[in-house]
Amino acid sequence: xxxxxxxxxxxxxxxxxxxxxxxxxxxxxxxxxxxxxxxxxxxxxxxxxxxxxxxxxxxxxxxxxxxxxxxxxxxxxxxxxxxxxxxxxxxxxxxxxxxxxxxxxxxxxxxxxxxxxxxxxxxxxxxxxxxxxxxxxxxxxxxxxxxxxxxxxxxxxxxxxxxxxxxxxxxxxxxxxxxxxxxxxxxxxxxxxxxxxxxxxxxxxxxxxxxxxxxxxxxxxxxxxxxxxxxxxxxxxxxxxxxxxxxxxxxxxxxxxxxxxxxxxxxxxxxxxxxxxxxxxxxxxxxxxxxxxxxxxxxxxxxxxxxxxxxxxxxxxxxxxxxxxxxxxxxxxxxxxxxxxxxxxxxxxxxxxxxxxxxxxxxxxxxxxx
Numbered sequence: 001x002x003x004x005x006x007x008x009x010x011x012x013x014x015x016x017x018x019x020x021x022x023x024x025x026x027x028x029x030x031x032x033x034x035x036x037x038x039x040x041x042x043x044x045x046x047x048x049x050x051x052x053x054x055x056x057x058x059x060x061x062x063x064x065x066x067x068x069x070x071x072x073x074x075x076x077x078x079x080x081x082x083x084x085x086x087x088x089x090x091x092x093x094x095x096x097x098x099x100x101x102x103x104x105x106x107x108x109x110x111x112x113x114x115x116x117x118x119x120x121x122x123x124x125x126x127x128x129x130x131x132x133x134x135x136x137x138x139x140x141x142x143x144x145x146x147x148x149x150x151x152x153x154x155x156x157x158x159x160x161x162x163x164x165x166x167x168x169x170x171x172x173x174x175x176x177x178x179x180x181x182x183x184x185x186x187x188x189x190x191x192x193x194x195x196x197x198x199x200x201x202x203x204x205x206x207x208x209x210x211x212x213x214x215x216x217x218x219x220x221x222x223x224x225x226x227x228x229x230x231x232x233x234x235x236x237x238x239x240x241x242x243x244x245x246x247x248x249x250x251x252x253x254x255x256x257x258x259x260x261x262x263x264x265x266x267x268x269x270x271x272x273x274x275x276x277x278x279x280x281x282x283x284x285x286x287x288x289x290x291x292x293x294x295x296x297x298x299x300x301x302x303x304x305x306x307x308x309x310x311x312x313x314x315x316x317x318x319x320x321x322x323x324x325x326x327x328x329x330x331x332x333x334x335x336x337x338x339x340x341x342x343x344x345x346x347x348x349x350x351x352x353x354x355x356x357x358x359x360x361x362x363x364x365x366x367x368x369x370x
Contacts, residue, residue, distance in 0.1 A: 031101055034109045045119045046078065046111065047364070048104055049357025051159050052086035052096075052125035054178045055258040058353040059083075059103040061111040064119055067365045071166060075354060079110035087127040089198060090257060097140060100125070104144075120150040122360035124159030124352065126179065129196070152363055156352065157183035157196065163348040163355030164314030167362040171312030172296050174289060174332070176319035178261040180206035182292035186300040194295040195288075199257060205288035207261030207319050213281045214267045215251065215260070218244050221277075229277035230270050238266050264319060272325045285319075286328060290335035293343075303340045310342040316352065 050059040061079045065071065083103040088096040100123065108114060121141065128134055134153040141151045161173035161183060169191075172184035180203050181196025199208050218235050220226030222244035232244060239250055251260070270278035293313065297303055302311040313336065320329030333345050348355070 031105045032115070034105070035114045044113065044117060046108075046113050046117050047119055047357050047360045048107060048121045049159070049353050049355065049360060050100065050104065050121070050123045050125070051156055051352035051356055052100060052123065053156055054085055054087045054090050054126055055261075057083045057086040057099055057103050058351060059107040060351075060353045060357055061107040061113060062354070062357045062361075064364070065361065067368060071358075075350060075358075077354065078113070079107050080353070081106035081110060085258070086125055089127045096125075096127075101144060115145050115149070118145060118149050120152070120360035120364050121145065122152040122154065122159070122356040122363070124154045124156045124356040124359070126156040128153060128155045150360070150364060150367070152360055154356070154359065155181070155183065155193075155196075157181045157193070159352040159356035159359060160316040160348075161185070161314050161355070162359045162362075163316070163350050163352045164346040165312055167355065167358030169359075171314065172293055172300075172302060173314040173316060174293050174320070175317045176206055176289055176328070176332075177317035178207045178258050179203050180209070180289060180292065180317070180319070182289075182296045184296040184300050184302060186302065190300055192296045192299040194292040205285040205292070205319070207264045207317075208257045209288075210267055210281055210285050210319065211260045211263040213284075214263065214270075214278065215247060217277050217281070219247060227277060230273065230275040231267065231278055234266050234270050235263065238263065268323050268326050268328075272323065282326060282328060283331075286331045286335055289319075289328075289332045293332075293336050294339060297336075297340055297343075303342050307340065308342050310344055311340075312346050313343040314346045314348060316348060 045064045046061050047064055048059060048061055050057065059081045060077050062075065062077055081103045083099045085091050086096045086099040123137060128137065137153045138151055157173055157175050160175050161169065161171065164173065165171060169185040170187055172182060174182050179196065179198065182194045185191045195203060197203065199212065203209050214231050215235065217226055217229055218232045221228050221232055236242065241247065241250060267278050267281060271282050303309045315329050320332065322329065336343050
């Protein structure tokens with residue numbers, strides 16, 4: 001059973017708990033002013049799950065559920081907060097941290113909770129590609145939360161996987177949104193990834209990759225290096241431009257990844273209308289996305305020794321959503337299944353931020369059993 005809940009001003013709670021008095025005050029202390037001004041539920045223990053991507057950042061606050069009971073359906077979410085990009089490779093370290101801290105504070109404020117009520121935090125953030133990235137963020141988080149809080153930092157793809165497996169790290173996830181990555185875990189804990197290196201190093205198959213190739217095709221058609229394409233008229237109309245020459249200024253005045261990726265629907269519409277150039281871009285993207293998954297499956301032997309073993313394949317991201325006739329996600333699954341028929345596609349019922357919270361919950365449960 002979880003402890004009963006009561007409501008009291010946070011100032012009283014902070015004075016009565018020495019853990020708060022020794023907690024370091026982060027430089028953005030004003031973000032947490034709500035803890036001194038509002039009544040909060042202090043006896044309810046909560047966890048925070050955060051999914052930070054190139055386009056947006058989402059944080060959910062959930063109560064800690066009893067470890068012995070099955071997970072309820074639907075899962076209880078006390079509060080949800082959103083913010084912009086938190087990928088430090090895209091917006092810089094300072095802006096990314098400010099976004100992460102603000103969205104966590106907003107989620108706690110909306111749930112009438114405070115930092116002392118938090119038992120675990122799982123940050124799943126794009127751009128976390130190395131143990132040094134994880135350690136840097138962990139050190140920063142320790143300056144924000146009391147010492148009793150368990151802290152976990154993962155790549156955002158891990159939370160996406162957990163959103164489809166309800167917190168279990170086994171199988172493979174394919175994310176195809178603004179960026180793309182395939183990430184997998186074997187039952188013995190081994191992990192592997194493919195792609196996810198950003199647009200400069202070739203995130204082909206991502207929203208950015210698809211749209212960037214389409215813009216390039218328009219320029220090539222205009223100067224005679226490539227075939228004519230309906231993408232020209234459609235792109236110019238979408239952007240309110242009169243000539244392909246103007247694409248240069250439009251692109252470089254703000255080359256942010258999400259801004260470029262937002263043009264994917266134009267490419268899909270042209271492909272559905274029969275444009276050969278647009279169709280080739282999408283077909284090539286399907287091959288690239290499938291190749292990323294196949295690389296992870298092969299490295300981890302997720303399909304077993306005979307190559308036919310079942311494994312969960314979690315599919316996440318706007319690029320993989322079905323359109324009128326062009327269903328990129330369906331085509332990717334077909335391509336993967338030709339080599340690995342045991343792939344079990346899963347389209348998560350909960351968002352990755354909830355997956356991050358479930359990861360924290362599973363980590364706590366495992367630690368309580370040891």
